[in-house]
Amino acid sequence: MKVLVVGAGKSPNVGDQLIEKVLGWTLQNKLDIDTVSYFDLEQGKYNIDYKQPEVDVDDIKENVEQQKKYYLPRFIKTFLSIKWSDEELINSVKNNDLIIIGGGHLLIDNYSCFLLNIIRVARMAQKHNKKVVLWSVGVGSKHTYIWKVIARMFIKNIPVFTRDSKSLIRAKKLGLNTQNYILDPAFFVNDMVAPKVNKETLGLFIMDPYEMVRHSENLYKREDIAAWWLKLINILSDQYDKITIYNNGSLQDVKFIHKYLVPKIDDEKVLVHPRVLSADELIDSVNKNNLILAQRLHAVIPALALNKKVYALEWDEKLTNILADLNLQEFLLSYQMEPSQIANKLISSKPHINILDEQKLNYLQNLKSAIIENDK
Structure with a gap:
C-alpha cells in the first residue's frame, strides 16, 4: 500500500514536519506500509527530510500587534488563490492508495485557509476513487457560519480522528464523521x-x-x-x-x-x-x-x-x-x-514515569483499522 501524508509540513515551525515525519516512520516501521510520500496543503509535494532556508535575523520582519481583520475579504482572497486542480496534486493523489490528512491543528478557522485546502485534496481524492482520513487533528473552539456550512458540505463523510478529547467533542458538534481521539503522532519519536x-x-x-x-x-x-x-x-x-x-x-x-x-x-x-x-x-x-x-x-x-x-x-x-x-x-x-x-x-523536578504504552497501542490499533477500512 502507498500512503500520501498531507499537512503543513513545510511550515517554518518545524514541529509540523516532525508530526509528519514520525507519522510516516510509524506507518512504514510499525504497520509495514510500502511507501509514504508527503504533500504540504499550501506548498505541494516535498521531501520529508527538507530543511528550511536560512534567514538572517535582521531580515525577519517582526509581526505587528493584533489588528482587526475582516473575515469575508480574507476568505475570498484565500479561495481565489487556491489551485483547485494542479498536476502535482493530481499525480500525488493518483499514485497513492490512501490519503492521510494530519496531524496538526488543522480544523481551525483561519479564514478557512486549512479547510479550503483540505477540501481541495479531498475532492481530488474522490475524483480518483481514493480513500481519505483526517488523522490526529486538533479542532478549534470557534468557527464561523461560513466554515461550518462548507465543512458539512464537503468533508462531513471523511473519518475524523482527533488528537485530544476536547477536539473530538468539538468535531462531533460540527457534524463531522468522528471516530476516536488518539495521541499526537510525535509521541512515537x-x-x-x-x-x-x-x-x-x-x-x-x-x-x-x-x-x-x-x-x-x-x-x-x-x-x-x-x-x-x-x-x-x-x-x-x-x-x-x-x-x-x-x-x-x-x-x-x-x-x-x-x-x-x-x-x-x-x-x-x-x-x-x-x-x-x-x-x-x-x-x-x-x-x-x-x-x-x-x-x-x-x-x-x-x-x-x-x-x-x-x-x-x-x-x-x-x-x-x-x-x-x-x-x-x-x-x-x-x-x-x-x-x-x-x-x-x-x-526540584523528577523524571516522568512512562505512561504512554497503553495510549500508543490504542493509536496503532486505530491507525491499522483506518488503513484496513480504507483498503477495502
Missing part, C-alpha cells in the same frame, strides 16, 4: 530515535508572545514576557553550568529571542541555539537536554516521549487539553507565576 542520557542540562524553548495574542485570548506584551524570561534565566544561572535557549524554527520566535533577550544577556553560561531548520534538528535539540521548559507543543511532546524532565508553559488550550488527557496537568506552568516559583519547580 522515541521509537524512531533513541533517547540520550545526559548530564543535568537545561533547555529553554522560547516562543514569541505575539503568537499567544494571535492564537489565544492572552494579551501579553513582548517587553513584559522578555523581562519575565530574563529574570528566570538570571535565577537559574546560579544553579546550572549551562543554559541553552532553543526555538522550534518559527521566524517570529527567533526574532523575539534575538531582539528582546540576547542584547540583555551577559552570561557565558547562557547559550542561544541557532534557528532549527528541520524536524531532525528539533529532535536533537530536545534530546541533548535532561531538563526542558517549553511552550510550543512540539517541543513538549518529544520531550515527554524521550522521557525528559519537562515542564510546559500554558498559552493555548491545545497544549492544555493534550496534557490533561495524559493526566499531566501538574507539569503545566504559567506566566502568571513568578520566575522564582518556576525556578523552584525546575530545580
